[in-house]
Amino acid sequence: MQCDVLVIGTGLSGLIAAATAADYNKKVIIISEGRGNLYAASGFIDFLGYYPRETRVPLKETRSAIQELITREPEHPYVIAGEDIIQKAFYYFTRLMKKIGYPYFGKWDQNRFLPTAIGAIAPTAMVPYTARPDLKDYSKILVVGFREQGDFYPHLVAENLQEQRQVLNSDFQVKAKWVELGINATKEINSFDVALMMEKREIRDRIVAQLEKEVRGDTLLIVPAVLGIERWHEVLTSFEERLNCAIMEIPTLPPSVTGFRLAENLLAYIQKKNVELYWNSKITGIDIRPGECRAIAATAVNGREINFRALNYILATGGVLGGGFKVGLEEIEERVFKIPVQGELGVHNEDFFENQPFAFAGIKVTSNLQPKDKQGRVLYRNLFIAGRNLYGYDPFIEKSGNGVALVTGFLAGALAARGS
């Protein structure tokens, strides 16, 4: 199999890299062991929520934090990419999602504040259409949960939200209500199950009947992200029109419907652009010549081995959590090319969820995202590293996971396309 760009991994960074390279009219192939992290995550694009990390004060605007990063952390992926690429990546994503028909709202340099699955108010940069209302615009909020759904508690969300109003300088009043889907559930159902049910009119009729006396035009209705899968727009607008109020979806525990919609829409887009996808693909060999990758052998679904030969390669395998790195007792190993994973590996802080140096471990790269060895030399001129594989950032403490995946996926896709 021959192509211009071979992408390894179908997380957000791999999908964006493939879309970008395909938009340059390049022949693109993706091989991947499994689905990426989007199916478990919100699909919201967190760009930079907290910086400096130790302050734990959510950022309202992020441009000045990026300037501070530039002076303090030259190896951070955002500093390597630079402000111009950050802007271009967000512009590309906004246009792409509009074209796809699942639009996103927000800006990289200004955070929005949304409730999490338990009602804590957290910063994020871009959200899908279904989460676009701004909490500050409403004086009355009603959080609705579906009794048969196992993993969303509207009263907990409402209580936390009410307590945190000062984060937004708002004085909204929050109430909560259970409604019933009216189904005969023999097992506990999750958000994905509910989202599928919402596509049926009779389920929506039952919900409207339980809510129409509770809401008015000035109420914001907050629901778990369950408003349909493919037919999300029809589901959302039918509720908004019949209840005559604004509705906001908030992320749930996995499986994540908003993450699923983003991943599936991106997949549909790249397939339309003739990108070939090889799922459940295990890499069995690489052909390396000094300074460059010549070919990759990998198994297809039927177990047959295929030889993939590309001009340029993108490694978007998601670091430790994505399965791209193997964690040993003394070191972390990158699995495909055996590129050195650099950084401190131990747990240093007593609180596991506080700043931990190992979170920064990853592959060090040049300004063109090419991997470097421990002496700083370029390892392969035609390989570009993207997403969670990169050294120098902590996606959880900074709240920057999908932002880094988007920016570096876009840059890797453009570099690989232009160089091929």
Ligand SMILES: Cc1cc2nc3c(=O)[nH]c(=O)nc-3n(C[C@H](O)[C@H](O)[C@H](O)COP(=O)(O)OP(=O)(O)OC[C@H]3O[C@@H](n4cnc5c(N)ncnc54)[C@H](O)[C@@H]3O)c2cc1C
């Ligand atoms: C539970 C959870 C919730 C999160 N929530 C958010 C959030 O709300 N907002 C946010 O901004 N960030 C969030 N993050 C972080 C964010 O999801 C990640 O930082 C980002 O998605 C990483 O994308 P990626 O493309 O680098 O990797 P991944 O999404 O992990 O994708 C890696 C891909 O590589 C494939 N792969 C791995 N190894 C190989 C191999 N050897 N051969 C072939 N294929 C391989 C995998 O199968 C997968 O397809 C969350 C993370 C987790 C774990």
